[in-house]
Amino acid sequence: xxxxxxxxxxxxxxxxxxxxxxxxxxxxxxxxxxxxxxxxxxxxxxxxxxxxxxxxxxxxxxxxxxxxxxxxxxxxxxxxxxxxxxxxxxxxxxxxxxxxxxxxxxxxxxxxxxxxxxxxxxxxxxxxxxxxxxxxxxxxxxxxxxxxxxxxxxxxxxxxxxxxxxxxxxxxxxxxxxxxxxxxxxxxxxxxxxxxxxxxxxxxxxxxxxxxxxxxxxxxxxxxxxxxxxxxxxxxxxxxxxxxxxxxxxxxxxxxxxxxxxxxxxxxxxxxxxxxxxxxxxxxxxxxxxxxxxxxxxxxxxxxxxxxxxxxxxxxxxxxxxxxxxxxxxxxxxxxxxxxxxxxxxxxxxxxxxxxxxxxxxxxxxxxxxxxxxxxxxxxxxxxxxxxxxxxxxxxxxxxxxxxxxxxxxxxxxxxxxxxxxxxxxxxxxxxxxxxxxxxxxxxxxxxxxxxxxxxxxxxxxxxxxxxxxxxxxxxxxxxxxxxxxxxxxxxxxxxxxxxxxxxxxxxxxxxxxxxxxxxxxxxxxxxxxxxxxxxxxxxxxxxxxxxxxxxxxxxxxxxxxxxxxxxxxxxxxxxxxxxxxxxxxxxxxxxxxxxx
Amino acid sequence: xxxxxxxxxxxxxxxxxxxxxxxxxxxxxxxxxxxxxxxxxxxxxxxxxxxxxxxxxxxxxxxxxxxxxxxxxxxxxxxxxxxxxxxxxxxxxxxxxxxxxxxxxxxxxxxxxxxxxxxxxxxxxxxxxxxxxxxxxxxxxxxxxxxxxxxxxxxxxxxxxxxxxxxxxxxxxxxxxxxxxxxxxxxxxxxxxxxxxxxxxxxxxxxxxxxxxxxxxxxxxxxxxxxxxxxxxxxxxxxxxxxxxxxxxxxxxxxxxxxxxxxxxxxxxxxxxxxxxxxxxxxxxxxxxxxxxxxxxxxxxxxxxxxxxxxxxxxxxxxxxxxxxxxxxxxxxxxxxxxxxxxxxxxxxxxxxxxxxxxxxxxxxxxxxxxxxxxxxxxxx
Numbered sequence: 001x002x003x004x005x006x007x008x009x010x011x012x013x014x015x016x017x018x019x020x021x022x023x024x025x026x027x028x029x030x031x032x033x034x035x036x037x038x039x040x041x042x043x044x045x046x047x048x049x050x051x052x053x054x055x056x057x058x059x060x061x062x063x064x065x066x067x068x069x070x071x072x073x074x075x076x077x078x079x080x081x082x083x084x085x086x087x088x089x090x091x092x093x094x095x096x097x098x099x100x101x102x103x104x105x106x107x108x109x110x111x112x113x114x115x116x117x118x119x120x121x122x123x124x125x126x127x128x129x130x131x132x133x134x135x136x137x138x139x140x141x142x143x144x145x146x147x148x149x150x151x152x153x154x155x156x157x158x159x160x161x162x163x164x165x166x167x168x169x170x171x172x173x174x175x176x177x178x179x180x181x182x183x184x185x186x187x188x189x190x191x192x193x194x195x196x197x198x199x200x201x202x203x204x205x206x207x208x209x210x211x212x213x214x215x216x217x218x219x220x221x222x223x224x225x226x227x228x229x230x231x232x233x234x235x236x237x238x239x240x241x242x243x244x245x246x247x248x249x250x251x252x253x254x255x256x257x258x259x260x261x262x263x264x265x266x267x268x269x270x271x272x273x274x275x276x277x278x279x280x281x282x283x284x285x286x287x288x289x290x291x292x293x294x295x296x297x298x299x300x301x302x303x304x305x306x307x308x309x310x311x312x313x314x315x316x317x318x319x320x321x322x323x324x325x326x327x328x329x330x331x332x333x334x335x336x337x338x339x340x341x342x343x344x345x346x347x348x349x350x351x352x353x354x355x356x357x358x359x360x361x362x363x364x365x366x367x368x369x370x371x372x373x374x375x376x377x378x379x380x381x382x383x384x385x386x387x388x389x390x391x392x393x394x395x396x397x398x399x400x401x402x403x404x405x406x407x408x409x410x411x412x413x414x415x416x417x418x419x420x421x422x423x424x425x426x427x428x429x430x431x432x433x434x435x436x437x438x439x440x441x442x443x444x445x446x447x448x449x450x451x452x453x454x455x456x457x458x459x460x461x462x463x464x465x466x467x468x469x470x471x472x473x474x475x476x477x478x479x480x481x482x483x484x485x486x487x488x489x490x491x492x493x494x495x496x497x498x499x500x501x502x503x504x505x506x507x508x509x510x511x512x513x514x515x516x517x518x519x520x521x522x523x524x525x526x527x528x529x530x531x532x533x534x535x536x537x538x539x540x541x542x543x544x545x546x547x548x549x550x551x552x553x554x555x556x557x558x559x560x561x562x563x564x565x566x567x568x569x570x571x572x573x574x575x576x577x578x579x580x581x582x583x584x585x586x587x588x589x590x591x592x593x594x595x596x597x
Numbered sequence: 598x599x600x601x602x603x604x605x606x607x608x609x610x611x612x613x614x615x616x617x618x619x620x621x622x623x624x625x626x627x628x629x630x631x632x633x634x635x636x637x638x639x640x641x642x643x644x645x646x647x648x649x650x651x652x653x654x655x656x657x658x659x660x661x662x663x664x665x666x667x668x669x670x671x672x673x674x675x676x677x678x679x680x681x682x683x684x685x686x687x688x689x690x691x692x693x694x695x696x697x698x699x700x701x702x703x704x705x706x707x708x709x710x711x712x713x714x715x716x717x718x719x720x721x722x723x724x725x726x727x728x729x730x731x732x733x734x735x736x737x738x739x740x741x742x743x744x745x746x747x748x749x750x751x752x753x754x755x756x757x758x759x760x761x762x763x764x765x766x767x768x769x770x771x772x773x774x775x776x777x778x779x780x781x782x783x784x785x786x787x788x789x790x791x792x793x794x795x796x797x798x799x800x801x802x803x804x805x806x807x808x809x810x811x812x813x814x815x816x817x818x819x820x821x822x823x824x825x826x827x828x829x830x831x832x833x834x835x836x837x838x839x840x841x842x843x844x845x846x847x848x849x850x851x852x853x854x855x856x857x858x859x860x861x862x863x864x865x866x867x868x869x870x871x872x873x874x875x876x877x878x879x880x881x882x883x884x885x886x887x888x889x890x891x892x893x894x895x896x897x898x899x900x901x902x903x904x905x906x907x908x909x910x911x912x913x914x915x916x917x918x919x920x921x922x923x924x925x926x927x928x929x930x931x932x933x934x935x936x937x938x939x940x941x942x943x944x945x946x947x948x949x950x951x952x953x954x955x956x957x958x959x960x961x962x963x964x965x966x967x968x969x970x971x972x973x974x975x976x977x978x
Binding site: 522523544545546547548549550551552553554555557558560561564567579 | 609625663791792794815816818819822839840852855861863867868869870871876878907910911914915918944945948950965966967968969970971972973974976
């Protein structure tokens with residue numbers, strides 16, 4: 001049993017690219033967790049996508065030995081979509097290293113994480129990283145940390161994870177400044193389920209932080225919120241290689257396995273207790289994960305539906321935070337309606353399906369969850385799919401989710417940011433200037449953000465803006481379902497719920513895009529955007545006039561026939577709707593509002 | 598099948614050599630320093646004999662010398678091939694023997710000998726009545742020389758046709774209209790009027806890819822096509838196929854065999870043939886073909902048995918090109934009556950693009966320019 005005063009649990013807060021992973025690797029290396037030879041770049045980020053995007057999706061932890069102390073480094077998920085997971089990881093720690101790039105300074109996302117860390121009563125140790133860069137301005141950054149965040153940065157450690165400067169000082173500061181955990185080994189077991197993932201050899205691996213009592217191999221445990229019991233068959237920690245232990249005592253972070261087959265059986269934030277001697281009450285802060293953004297995923301080739309089902313089911317084994325149920329679209333055939341924690345989460349799942357499972361997918365417009373109050377006291381319903389929108393006569397009112405967004409941006413781009421937020425029905429809450437940068441807070445309807453808000457933000461600020469948000473609740477909105485009709489037939493996969501004030505512009509834009517994306521046919525094709533029976537925008541694709549082989553004699557027959565047979569392949573990538581062939585690219589591209597505004 | 602066997606057979610003979618390669622041409626043509634004429638003559642005769650042995654007892658309705666530039670063939674070779682064909686098969690009384698010719702003065706000088714050899718129809722590659730356009734098309738002759746060759750041809754052969762290429766980059770409607778009127782004025786019984794198409798692998802395809810050549814706008818080309826059909830019909834030369842116009846009775850019988858999906862023997866480099874339910878293909882490269890004939894007595898590179906659906910598809914693809922329409926008996930003869938998608942046919946008829954008759958499917962005037970699309974829909978791909 002490790003004495004409490006010899007344990008330190010901490011996380012690293014850093015903006016993407018500010019060197020979190022490199023620093024983590026350096027700490028592991030310095031404390032002897034891995035030899036030089038074993039270090040592959042960024043050990044803690046396991047997945048390809050994590051490596052490419054520089055974000056962590058699953059919490060990872062590593063146990064370090066430093067001058068007689070046990071340090072547990074918790075690598076937290078690095079994106080707002082995983083805010084709840086982040087909060088559980090933070091709850092497992094007593095402090096954090098705040099890593100700020102000596103050349104870039106403080107970013108919005110960093111701020112949000114620092115505030116979250118402060119809310120958890122963490123002791124924060126500032127580290128100014130990349131001081132070896134020619135553009136490094138450590139004193140300016142030191143002042144920024146004090147001014148923007150309000151932390152005392154006079155003792156900030158100056159470091160370069162890349163070259164190894166300041167690593168020992170960081171480890172010493174962790175021991176000296178971050179308080180040891182509290183806990184009672186004699187009390188009934190209380191451990192927090194921080195995260196879990198599926199391992200093909202071990203089954204579901206559960207990351208835990210013991211608060212009270214002792215977690216042992218062979219123990220019968222109970223998940224207090226899920227209500228299930230399991231037998232612990234392994235206890236251990238990561239260094240980062242797996243080390244098996246016999247028990248985990250208060251204050252310790254480690255893992256257990258308990259012959260659990262699906263990640264869905266474990267809920268992040270749940271309290272693990274002894275089934276025979278349960279704790280009186282669960283740890284605070286548990287929330288059931290809820291999907292925020294929904295979209296339909298359909299195979300491009302209808303024959304791939306079963307493959308898609310299997311792939312989604314397999315992914316779900318390892319990520320219980322997305323949901324799926326079968327969906328049928330008149331336009332797209334069989335697919336799945338999937339729910340995600342946010343847009344990035346959506347993208348990650350979509351990308352994994354494409355990349356790891358080799359699937360060609362059509363993704364429908366992302367939609368948020370609307371609450372609809374029905375007339376005549378018929379109750380309320382949650383709407384995940386615009387196609388399920390009840391007839392307007394049955395709707396009393398519609399509520400939509402709102403967020404509070406914090407955007408941090410160089411001054412010169414502020415004007416375009418304000419315009420973007422204004423165009424998206426934003427309500428400005430706050431605007432402050434720090435150095436050459438502005439921090440602006442807006443309330444925004446989430447449905448305005450799920451459309452290409454990130455893309456627009458990135459393009460108008462050339463990538464210099466950072467963005468962070470949290471949901472603030474539901475508000476009533478003047479929302480309508482906009483249908484898109486191709487050749488007078490509504491295409492369900494293209495319908496969307498929009499604010500009445502934005503409907504016309506968006507409808508016009510959609511019609512224009514589709515006009516470019518749908519090839520000419522043997523007949524002219526009207527494309528309309530409509531609210532109910534009222535057409536609000538219209539375009540027409542003229543009939544094709546010429547598609548003929550001018551010269552065709554004997555020899556050409558074989559070639560002509562083969563060309564004809566090849567067309568069959570091309571048609572697989574088209575969906576027929578109201579006798580119009582719509583290429584799958586049209587579904588994707590039409591929903592990208594890229595050149596708007 | 599019996600009905601088809603009693604139909605006259607068509608014979609295609611390919612001469613692969615050209616003086617130079619035109620930038621729009623994707624036919625099997627090659628430029629060579631010298632040709633061993635004796636060896637080529639012997640080889641063509643051998644290839645012909647091989648094919649004839651496999652198609653015994655047929656009546657020959659037409660012979661077509663194509664290329665390449667068959668007007669560069671020694672007239673004696675042409676004569677020997679016609680004579681040999683007459684020994685292998687029985688000539689129909691009205692046999693049509695066509696030769697493709699370049700309208701140069703050198704070639705025009707051979708017209709008398711070619712006529713004496715038995716050629717009774719020439720198809721002249723005039724291509725344009727505008728010197729600038731001829732230059733753009735990479736043609737060696739000028740307008741004046743070409744028209745002189747046309748006049749010579751009209752003196753020597755009973756039937757003369759010539760080709761024009763239109764919808765050239767930058768060509769105005771007025772310019773084409775004037776050119777067409779002038780062409781009609783020469784009084785030939787047949788005209789082949791092609792829109793310029795950019796074929797893969799040609800010099801024009803490269804230029805188009807590099808942005809140095811902009812093909813005519815398809816909608817404008819469609820306007821030109823309609824104008825062409827109207828004017829030619831008014832002058833007594835209605836279209837009987839997409840790009841071919843003739844005074845009634847002056848249609849190319851040889852090409853009608855292709856479009857009606859009859860049997861045709863194809864000899865010489867790269868020649869295709871349809872022998873019963875088999876597709877035949879000769880070696881494309883002249884040297885390979887020659888070597889093959891010298892080694893094994895024929896130039897066949899491959900023979901593909903065509904299944905019923907494939908034959909039906911080919912019959913549809915070809916038959917729809919004709920104004921007379923697709924003879925449904927042809928599709929049924931292939932044994933794949935279901936090859937036509939009835940729903941698609943009904944849809945196309947509603948759109949006014951085709952007309953369904955009891956024995957035929959006829960593409961209407963409005964549908965002619967959309968033939969590739971219509972064919973694809975009808976065969977249900």
